[in-house]
Amino acid sequence: MSVDLVVEHCTIVTPAGRTGPEMGVAVEDETIVAIGHVDQLPDADRRLDAEGNLLLPGIIDCHIHNREPGLEYKEDWESATRAAAAGGVTTVVGMPNTDPVIDQPEHLELKFERGEAGAHVDFQSYAVLTSENLEMIPALDAAGALGFKIFLGSTVGDVPPPTDGEILEAMAKVRATGKRLGFHEENGEIIDFYTEKFKREGQNRPIDHAHSRPVIAEREAIERMISFAEETGVKVHMYHVSSGDGAAAVGRGKERGVDVTAETTPHYLWFTEDVYHEKGNVARIQPPIRDEHQQATLWEVGIDGGAIDCIATDHAPHTDDEKGVSDPFGNTWQSISGFVGLETEVPVMSTFLAKGRLTAEEWVELHSTRPAQVWGMYPQKGSLQVGTDADFTIVDPTVEWTLEDRDTLQSKSTVTPFEGESFVGKATATVVRGQIVYADGEIQSEPGDGMRVDVNP
Ligand SMILES: [Zn+2]
Numbered sequence: 001m002s003v004d005l006v007v008e009h010c011t012i013v014t015p016a017g018r019t020g021p022e023m024g025v026a027v028e029d030e031t032i033v034a035i036g037h038v039d040q041l042p043d044a045d046r047r048l049d050a051e052g053n054l055l056l057p058g059i060i061d062c063h064i065h066n067r068e069p070g071l072e073y074k075e076d077w078e079s080a081t082r083a084a085a086a087g088g089v090t091t092v093v094g095m096p097n098t099d100p101v102i103d104q105p106e107h108l109e110l111k112f113e114r115g116e117a118g119a120h121v122d123f124q125s126y127a128v129l130t131s132e133n134l135e136m137i138p139a140l141d142a143a144g145a146l147g148f149k150i151f152l153g154s155t156v157g158d159v160p161p162p163t164d165g166e167i168l169e170a171m172a173k174v175r176a177t178g179k180r181l182g183f184h185e186e187n188g189e190i191i192d193f194y195t196e197k198f199k200r201e202g203q204n205r206p207i208d209h210a211h212s213r214p215v216i217a218e219r220e221a222i223e224r225m226i227s228f229a230e231e232t233g234v235k236v237h238m239y240h241v242s243s244g245d246g247a248a249a250v251g252r253g254k255e256r257g258v259d260v261t262a263e264t265t266p267h268y269l270w271f272t273e274d275v276y277h278e279k280g281n282v283a284r285i286q287p288p289i290r291d292e293h294q295q296a297t298l299w300e301v302g303i304d305g306g307a308i309d310c311i312a313t314d315h316a317p318h319t320d321d322e323k324g325v326s327d328p329f330g331n332t333w334q335s336i337s338g339f340v341g342l343e344t345e346v347p348v349m350s351t352f353l354a355k356g357r358l359t360a361e362e363w364v365e366l367h368s369t370r371p372a373q374v375w376g377m378y379p380q381k382g383s384l385q386v387g388t389d390a391d392f393t394i395v396d397p398t399v400e401w402t403l404e405d406r407d408t409l410q411s412k413s414t415v416t417p418f419e420g421e422s423f424v425g426k427a428t429a430t431v432v433r434g435q436i437v438y439a440d441g442e443i444q445s446e447p448g449d450g451m452r453v454d455v456n457p
Contacts, residue, residue, distance in 0.1 A: 068080075123451075247305075263308065
């Protein structure tokens with residue numbers, strides 16, 4: 001018997017532990033059929049030698065802005081998932097602030113259609129809930145949305161935020177679907193106040209944008225949404241937790257028995273707010289990158305203490321013009337928030353591994369297993385078990401390199417504060433349902449090879 005693919009001579013890592021270095025996996029019909037020592041693996045039509053590498057269950061990024069439909073001048077499904085493949089990411093979940101916004105089943109179906117035509121890796125999408133579409137929740141659920149998102153306060157894309165009353169109503173309806181409701185959790189009134197004040201006073205530096213969105217705005221929104229979830233019984237998720245105080249608020253919610261999950265991003269763990277003095281508006285993001293104290297607590301309470309479930313990038317491409325790259329220390333109020341991340345998330349986490357900040361098992365749990373569990377894709381995704389999707393991220397954990405030139409990235413827009421940063425480790429190959437989509441420094445797949453992930457909440 002000969003199977004489709006064998007990946008061999010690697011160390012296999014799951015949250016439960018690691019075995020290696022002479023291990024491998026066998027794949028037939030997109031599915032893992034054997035995991036074992038190289039001597040025990042079957043013959044294969046194709047063999048991938050992963051000597052010296054770690055083989056992880058495919059990395060899942062549950063927070064990207066793929067921008068399609070409607071904002072393809074920034075990014076589209078094809079370019080975003082090409083970046084994912086090159087970055088070692090096997091499944092991505094698109095945010096709903098596209099044009100049109102994903103607020104009704106037809107828009108979700110359009111987004112899925114475009115993904116099926118363009119994607120190199122597997123994908124899903126959230127649907128947005130605004131003041132105007134709460135009656136659409138059952139239909140959006142039936143149309144296959146992975147989960148739901150509410151933007152609290154103003155955001156990129158001007159999605160009107162629901163009132164607290166509408167949020168309670170939305171929670172009851174989402175609870176009935178069994179799916180999870182995620183938040184862009186910043187208190188809009190606090191932010192609007194400081195934004196106006198700083199503009200009036202001529203405080204226009206990149207760091208002023210960061211300070212216009214203080215930690216309390218995040219912490220308060222998390223605490224309020226946890227209270228609402230406690231009342232309504234819905235499962236909630238806090239996207240892009242940026243601060244130690246925010247992570248601690250999530251941890252208190254978990255202790256109270258609320259089904260609250262949370263993610264943080266590589267940029268909050270890597271940079272402190274000094275980045276605004278070094279790289280200016282290139283690093284502008286919402287919520288902003290915090291000071292050293294908040295970052296240390298985010299590690300302590302969030303990562304080491306378990307308040308944070310997932311790593312995700314908030315990959316948010318914008319053009320050089322929109323970001324104001326030619327004058328990065330120019331008026332911050334004329335710049336836009338967000339930057340790309342799909343091709344630097346594996347290197348960032350691998351570097352933390354090399355520094356002893358995190359074990360490989362903890363990394364895999366945060367970046368594959370928990371995201372799949374939180375969003376109802378487990379064990380098909382995130383498990384690395386016989387009988388599940390053959391999604392692998394293959395990582396050389398020792399290669400030292402620097403992102404010298406962002407033009408080498410696959411995304412359409414490439415603005416990132418990680419340009420110039422040095423890493424230990426990178427993805428050397430990416431396998432999605434048994435297909436090698438990236439290897440030898442090249443994309444190996446075609447647009448449309450990626451598939452929509454079925455949801456099973
Ligand atoms: Zn986002």
